[in-house]
Amino acid sequence: MTSHTEKEKKEPDLKVKLGPLILKNPVLLASGTCGYGKELKDLIDLKRLGAIVVKGISLEPRKGNPPPRIHETPCGLLNAIGLENVGLEAFKNEKLPWLREHKLRTIVNILGNSVAEYQKMAEGLSGLEGVDAIEVNISCPNVKEGGVAFGTDPRAANEVTRAVKGACDLPVIVKLSPNVTDICEIARAVEDGGADCVSLINTILGMAIDIEKRRPVLGNVFGGLSGPAIRPVAVRMVWQVARTVKIPVIGIGGISNFQDALEFLMAGASAIQVGTATLVDPGASEKILTGIVDFMVRNNYSSIGELKIRD
Amino acid sequence: MTSHTEKEKKEPDLKVKLGPLILKNPVLLASGTCGYGKELKDLIDLKRLGAIVVKGISLEPRKGNPPPRIHETPCGLLNAIGLENVGLEAFKNEKLPWLREHKLRTIVNILGNSVAEYQKMAEGLSGLEGVDAIEVNISCPNVKEGGVAFGTDPRAANEVTRAVKGACDLPVIVKLSPNVTDICEIARAVEDGGADCVSLINTILGMAIDIEKRRPVLGNVFGGLSGPAIRPVAVRMVWQVARTVKIPVIGIGGISNFQDALEFLMAGASAIQVGTATLVDPGASEKILTGIVDFMVRNNYSSIGELKIRD
Amino acid sequence: MENRRINKQAKIVGNVEIRPGIFVMTILCPEITTSSSAGQFCMIRPGNIQGLDPLLRRPLSIHLTDQEKGHVQFLYRVVGRGTRALSRQLEGEFIEVLGPLGRGFQVGEDEIPILVGGGLGVAPLLFLARQLVGRRAIVILGAITKSQLLRLEPFRETGLEILVSTEDGSFGNQGLVTEVLDRLLSRLEDEAKANVTIFSCGPYPMLRAVYHLCSVHGVRCEVSLETTMACGSGLCLGCAVKAKDGGYLHVCKDGPCFRAEELAW
Amino acid sequence: MENRRINKQAKIVGNVEIRPGIFVMTILCPEITTSSSAGQFCMIRPGNIQGLDPLLRRPLSIHLTDQEKGHVQFLYRVVGRGTRALSRQLEGEFIEVLGPLGRGFQVGEDEIPILVGGGLGVAPLLFLARQLVGRRAIVILGAITKSQLLRLEPFRETGLEILVSTEDGSFGNQGLVTEVLDRLLSRLEDEAKANVTIFSCGPYPMLRAVYHLCSVHGVRCEVSLETTMACGSGLCLGCAVKAKDGGYLHVCKDGPCFRAEELAW
Numbered sequence A, B: 001m002t003s004h005t006e007k008e009k010k011e012p013d014l015k016v017k018l019g020p021l022i023l024k025n026p027v028l029l030a031s032g033t034c035g036y037g038k039e040l041k042d043l044i045d046l047k048r049l050g051a052i053v054v055k056g057i058s059l060e061p062r063k064g065n066p067p068p069r070i071h072e073t074p075c076g077l078l079n080a081i082g083l084e085n086v087g088l089e090a091f092k093n094e095k096l097p098w099l100r101e102h103k104l105r106t107i108v109n110i111l112g113n114s115v116a117e118y119q120k121m122a123e124g125l126s127g128l129e130g131v132d133a134i135e136v137n138i139s140c141p142n143v144k145e146g147g148v149a150f151g152t153d154p155r156a157a158n159e160v161t162r163a164v165k166g167a168c169d170l171p172v173i174v175k176l177s178p179n180v181t182d183i184c185e186i187a188r189a190v191e192d193g194g195a196d197c198v199s200l201i202n203t204i205l206g207m208a209i210d211i212e213k214r215r216p217v218l219g220n221v222f223g224g225l226s227g228p229a230i231r232p233v234a235v236r237m238v239w240q241v242a243r244t245v246k247i248p249v250i251g252i253g254g255i256s257n258f259q260d261a262l263e264f265l266m267a268g269a270s271a272i273q274v275g276t277a278t279l280v281d282p283g284a285s286e287k288i289l290t291g292i293v294d295f296m297v298r299n300n301y302s303s304i305g306e307l308k309i310r311d
Numbered sequence C, D: 001m002e003n004r005r006i007n008k009q010a011k012i013v014g015n016v017e018i019r020p021g022i023f024v025m026t027i028l029c030p031e032i033t034t035s036s037s038a039g040q041f042c043m044i045r046p047g048n049i050q051g052l053d054p055l056l057r058r059p060l061s062i063h064l065t066d067q068e069k070g071h072v073q074f075l076y077r078v079v080g081r082g083t084r085a086l087s088r089q090l091e092g093e094f095i096e097v098l099g100p101l102g103r104g105f106q107v108g109e110d111e112i113p114i115l116v117g118g119g120l121g122v123a124p125l126l127f128l129a130r131q132l133v134g135r136r137a138i139v140i141l142g143a144i145t146k147s148q149l150l151r152l153e154p155f156r157e158t159g160l161e162i163l164v165s166t167e168d169g170s171f172g173n174q175g176l177v178t179e180v181l182d183r184l185l186s187r188l189e190d191e192a193k194a195n196v197t198i199f200s201c202g203p204y205p206m207l208r209a210v211y212h213l214c215s216v217h218g219v220r221c222e223v224s225l226e227t228t229m230a231c232g233s234g235l236c237l238g239c240a241v242k243a244k245d246g247g248y249l250h251v252c253k254d255g256p257c258f259r260a261e262e263l264a265w
């Protein structure tokens, strides 16, 4: 009897479909926490993962913010890296070839100061071998429109999505900011704009004060809060958005172990990204993947989609 | 020399002025985490504190939400109590007399489903001996206007403030929700409405999923996240609001020790409230008060206002 | 009775693994020995937790007190991070303890108490049994199998009548504690039944079965409930359980020991 | 050189308080002994942290390695929660360790290295001194007072020339290490200076003074810097320090050991 039951527990199907993008499993590395992949090459087997989302790149290279850039908070991390990155050209010439050679599924996270910049980025990435999808980071301030972040204004979010979608033939994931009254409104706006998928959440705006020095800790005053501290907020938003849009949702925010990842997959995410946990332990994503598989086997789930709570 | 310097270090003045409300020190107990005061009477010396903000009361008693109502998250607490409370009449007859007898500075946290309900509450509390101020909780859904929370709509927030202010002669504190794109907009709206003071933040909307049972943990699905996890978000919002409005700000969110409290006082708060920390350790507020005083003496601050970072 | 709760750091004088994953911790806390009664609990924070995670204290029933030595004991099972941290603490280290909390078991003078404990549910019952020494009272202890039967010796030392059952029959009667209880109650005259009160603690399904039996036999019943708790002291209203009347009761102040008929089962 | 970093649980074989609040921890981690060089560091997570707070690993310089035994040592001061947790770990327990990380000190074949360490800054320098055994090299160690002077014996065992200064004169020369260094460099011919490189680790003001001296004397200088770190492995870009050219360098991959002239001082 036991051996019979054991036999029935076959390997679950881990494949996930994110619109046109099909990945072998739902565990991705989040942008800004895995460099351009190569930084992790001796520490984990990158090939095991669903995909890696590289550090956000802009049209021109950026130096980033003055230090201090990071600060630990209770179960969380404040960062104000300031989107330091090599820029589109250097990414194509210096970073992408390694990713391509190693046949790693690569999602390129992009950010711009204007709709036109986003569009140019999309054009520049379109048709490039090795780029599997674009993730549009709309959490940065829209300098052109007077400091309003694209991610907090449904119309701007829609416009950016349209522009990116129109400028390339790649699957487009739009990454949503949690710093909004109604994230579903933004999600609907980018769905209408043609997004193939949404990912959420980016960091929550926070800050800390050095009471001895009597000034903000971070060089940039404000920073983005990530890590386990924000997980309950992220799970809530994924739950809400998954019940609002028809396109797939990628869950992000404080995922440290397989149990956390399952919370998101049950809440309605089709895949998840591991961010801060990789900084704490570079092996976190692999452990999470193993844990998901074991859980599925143990509980007789045969596909990732089956995990979703349907209500 | 040393003895001279020691002598110069005189006791700092802890008094705080919250508009018309003057309190002997800046450490308050947050609504929903200290009952109606009496629950703590054998555990701390309530008289030492600036004031206590009693559990939010509504016009009619409320049963609250089905269990489970609380869930621990990393450095945080999700709660979905559902505003269980004894109602205005029972508060006046059964809870207030004890607070009055013990001469405790009492701020009454109120909530309603409509502007009219808030107004009635304010009328009912007006002129009552023992009530020092009203704290208006605008984070609950505005049932009349179709489920929009008063706290997320500047016009509704303004209207509620006006109604409460017009219905009583008490100092009115409006407690802001963090679940908004721009908390400064709401703060301005309630300032325009005549609020004497704002307090922030209330809990951040979150949820958790029980992966074994494959359903939300909380009986109410969603809950409010409090505790150290949210502190960086709260400090940021206090910093922003204190630079936006002219009325005093009370800082709330994840304050567990005196260092945390000082972050808020430096960020621009005139006083602070201790919430979840009291649940973890009923003595937290007293330790925080002692810690603030020691810090001020050590660093030669002579008043609470001096702690504020001016930029 | 006025509350005389204390909130302090207490020194650990013992922390012994009596079964795999099951510990008895003894702390020095004279204040609690003098003010607590059986069925009450404490909120505990292990002193070896370095940061703010886990955040909340954990509720543990008072297992036994020793007024002379000022000792308080807890019987606990390692189930998660809080209890794991606790299990790693050594003699001489400290824990934070708030207690005694809640409503304990209410035993009438002339009653015949029957204590029914399953698994870890024996934790508060040993304290009760000690309080009943010299009285007419019966203790029914149950477990799945012999090796999971807890604290039989200390119960025996009370001199009370002890009935034991294991589900697999490896020790005592074979079967559930409710079967033992059923047989016991069935043998009683109605007059005797009127004097009996059941005091029970254990897994929820067991408590429900006990309450059901008590209804059938028409005997009084008190049960000790568990819920998630944040404060344990009536501040947060987080520990609600459904009451018979459609409202809610709060385990940390209305309980953890309830008259079973107050609850919605 | 290709990175050969490892990320694993390593067993503690010793954790000794050598001065109040100052510990030497020894772990068993043969992989690191074979791939590390002086000036590199590891990211450490104490195994006795129960929850997720503190969240991040802490950077500690490699103090010494023993290839034969497979031992790696760290010299650390208890300053906060992470180091406090570490200090409470016992032999036989585990820590999580990621390393070796970063760019170590780069010592040329024909150079005369002068090592300048203040306070805890001696941590990476002992490893360097060991690598220099048998070579012509000088070590300058400084502290505020005698009792705060660390690891003098192990440095002496290297057989290198050791100069010691304390600010209060309670041991060795009275004054700052920079004064000792200044006198030393002043005595050297320009030709000799061309062969000298300073390797320094200590508080930032000391490093700045050392670099200033080196500029004046025209000698090469490498310094080991500290910043807050999240990952220690080049993933987060959090450990930026201002570079001479107006851009940023990253302490965890471009450093922690930098040629001093690359930095904006």
Ligand SMILES: Cc1cc2nc3c(=O)[nH]c(=O)nc-3n(C[C@H](O)[C@H](O)[C@H](O)COP(=O)(O)OP(=O)(O)OC[C@H]3O[C@@H](n4cnc5c(N)ncnc54)[C@H](O)[C@@H]3O)c2cc1C
Binding pocket: C041, C054, C058, C059, C060, C061, C062, C074, C075, C076, C077, C078, C079, C080, C081, C082, C083, C084, C120, C123, C124, C225, C226, C227, C228, C229, C256
């Ligand atoms: C009034 C009262 C008295 C109790 N007395 C005892 C006792 O004497 N001995 C004993 O071993 N345990 C007792 N418990 C249960 C004990 O409180 C929990 O086992 C403990 O809180 C788990 O903490 P943890 O951090 O180890 O586990 P967690 O990591 O918090 O959780 C691990 C698992 O335990 C469950 N759990 C968490 N909290 C509770 C809880 N409060 N009650 C039940 N299950 C929970 C979780 O759902 C999860 O499945 C009592 C509970 C209450 C409410």
Ligand SMILES: Cc1cc2nc3c(=O)[nH]c(=O)nc-3n(C[C@H](O)[C@H](O)[C@H](O)COP(=O)(O)OP(=O)(O)OC[C@H]3O[C@@H](n4cnc5c(N)ncnc54)[C@H](O)[C@@H]3O)c2cc1C
Binding pocket: D041, D054, D058, D059, D060, D061, D062, D074, D075, D076, D077, D078, D079, D080, D081, D082, D083, D084, D120, D123, D124, D225, D226, D227, D228, D229, D256
């Ligand atoms: C490359 C590198 C090598 C290091 N090598 C050693 C070493 O060999 N021995 C040693 O004792 N220390 C070393 N440090 C410093 C050590 O990392 C910190 O002391 C440690 O991270 C503090 O952690 P904590 O949790 O105990 O303190 P926390 O609670 O995090 O902080 C307590 C105090 O320490 C300060 N602090 C926090 N992190 C750092 C940091 N990374 N650097 C400096 N100060 C910090 C905080 O601002 C605060 O004032 C090194 C740092 C770096 C970057």
Ligand SMILES: Cc1cc2nc3c(=O)[nH]c(=O)nc-3n(C[C@H](O)[C@H](O)[C@H](O)COP(=O)(O)O)c2cc1C
Binding pocket: A030, A031, A032, A033, A055, A056, A057, A077, A079, A081, A083, A109, A137, A175, A201, A202, A203, A225, A226, A227, A228, A230, A252, A253, A254, A255, A273, A274, A275, A276, A277, D236, D237, D238
């Ligand atoms: C150091 C750091 C850098 C980040 N950089 C980016 C970025 O370039 N683009 C982006 O879209 N998100 C960036 N993020 C956000 C993460 O991708 C992720 O959305 C967020 O951290 C929440 O997930 P986590 O809690 O698992 O870290 C960054 C986060 C961190 C901590």
Ligand SMILES: Cc1cc2nc3c(=O)[nH]c(=O)nc-3n(C[C@H](O)[C@H](O)[C@H](O)COP(=O)(O)O)c2cc1C
Binding pocket: B030, B031, B032, B033, B055, B056, B057, B077, B079, B081, B083, B109, B137, B175, B201, B202, B203, B225, B226, B227, B228, B230, B252, B253, B254, B255, B273, B274, B275, B276, B277, C236, C237, C238
């Ligand atoms: C159990 C619980 C109940 C609460 N009830 C109320 C309430 O009735 N009214 C209110 O305005 N805020 C209520 N709050 C919010 C707190 O007053 C406070 O704003 C919030 O918890 C953040 O502070 P903290 O992190 O210090 O807890 C409650 C919070 C908790 C944890």
Ligand code: FES
Binding pocket: C228, C229, C230, C231, C232, C233, C234, C235, C236, C237, C238, C239, C250, C251, C252, C253
């Ligand atoms: S646990 Fe807080 S009121 Fe019961």
Ligand code: FES
Binding pocket: D228, D229, D230, D231, D232, D233, D234, D235, D236, D237, D238, D239, D250, D251, D252, D253
């Ligand atoms: S600490 Fe993360 S890149 Fe240096």
